[in-house]
Amino acid sequence: MPRGTLSDLQAFLAVARERSFTRAAAQLGVSTSALSHAVRGFEERLGLRLLTRTTRSVAPTEAGERLLNAVGPRIDEIESELAALTELRDKPAGKIRITTGIHAAERILWPALARFLPAYPDVEVELSINAGLVDIVSDRFDAGVRLGETLEQDMIAVRIGPDMRMAAVAAPDYLAAHGTPESPHDLAAHNCINLRFPTYGGLYVWEFEKDGRELNVHVQGQLIVNEVALAIQAAADGAGIAFLPDDYAREAIASGRLVRLLEDWTPPFPGYHLYYPSRRQHAPAFALLVEALRYRG
Numbered sequence: 001m002p003r004g005t006l007s008d009l010q011a012f013l014a015v016a017r018e019r020s021f022t023r024a025a026a027q028l029g030v031s032t033s034a035l036s037h038a039v040r041g042f043e044e045r046l047g048l049r050l051l052t053r054t055t056r057s058v059a060p061t062e063a064g065e066r067l068l069n070a071v072g073p074r075i076d077e078i079e080s081e082l083a084a085l086t087e088l089r090d091k092p093a094g095k096i097r098i099t100t101g102i103h104a105a106e107r108i109l110w111p112a113l114a115r116f117l118p119a120y121p122d123v124e125v126e127l128s129i130n131a132g133l134v135d136i137v138s139d140r141f142d143a144g145v146r147l148g149e150t151l152e153q154d155m156i157a158v159r160i161g162p163d164m165r166m167a168a169v170a171a172p173d174y175l176a177a178h179g180t181p182e183s184p185h186d187l188a189a190h191n192c193i194n195l196r197f198p199t200y201g202g203l204y205v206w207e208f209e210k211d212g213r214e215l216n217v218h219v220q221g222q223l224i225v226n227e228v229a230l231a232i233q234a235a236a237d238g239a240g241i242a243f244l245p246d247d248y249a250r251e252a253i254a255s256g257r258l259v260r261l262l263e264d265w266t267p268p269f270p271g272y273h274l275y276y277p278s279r280r281q282h283a284p285a286f287a288l289l290v291e292a293l294r295y296r297g
Helices: 005-018 021-028 032-046 062-088 102-119 172-178 184-189 228-236 246-255 284-293
Strands: 051-053 058-060 094-100 123-129 143-147 155-159 166-170 194-197 206-210 213-217 242-245 259-261 272-277
Touching: 005 021, 005 032, 005 051, 005 058, 005 062, 021 032, 058 062, 094 102, 094 284, 102 123, 102 143, 102 284, 123 284, 166 172, 166 206, 166 228, 166 246, 184 206, 184 213, 228 242, 228 246, 242 246, 246 259
Parallel strands: 094 123, 094 143
Antiparallel strands: 051 058, 143 272, 155 272, 166 242, 166 259, 206 213
């Protein structure tokens, strides 16, 4: 293999996966111009165009897509094996990338990392906050965090949090003016605060269950947000009924700013799990982090 070919391959793979020279350069820690020069030189040596460039986007050509699919997984395997060599060191080291939603990051991951990171100063953890579903293999994450009921079958899943419950909540003043719903069907007569997440491609459908009977409700209201913290603030200010993880609402419920509704329609469901591919070789640092996150309640 000619000198520099491996680094050129890594440069091409970063751009092809990110579909952006700017993002790929930031990932590799080089300048955009240096990365562009490296990829162009690689194309010239191969005598093939690997990327189609426009002012707004970058995409692999047919040859580039073939190289990405054929070589990308092998480069990943090499990097994983090199990372695994850290077991020969006295101290665990390396970078661990995890994709997660904000709720799991705040309530599960950070409390564990606050204890873990000082104990292993050579380990670097990157948390990428994303409300949508992410392909951790193609996006080169070591692991992802997802609710237990949405896990894929070909992944190893480790429980990292307790069962969860949802809570329908509203301010006392709102209920005094509009009445209290006795069943999910009554929500049709109320001003509900909708949530929009990329995961669902639309508005979040409120999910209820009682005595084995499941009921999904498409609620209506004047306000739509894409952040739970804003939904709970709006509910506390009397804007309507919100539906969110109950740990967000506990303090406001305890203080009387919010009232919990339809409690018998919101049973527990499987909480957060860390998931990762079974076929990937992980470094010792990753195994240590998995154990630090493992739920033992």
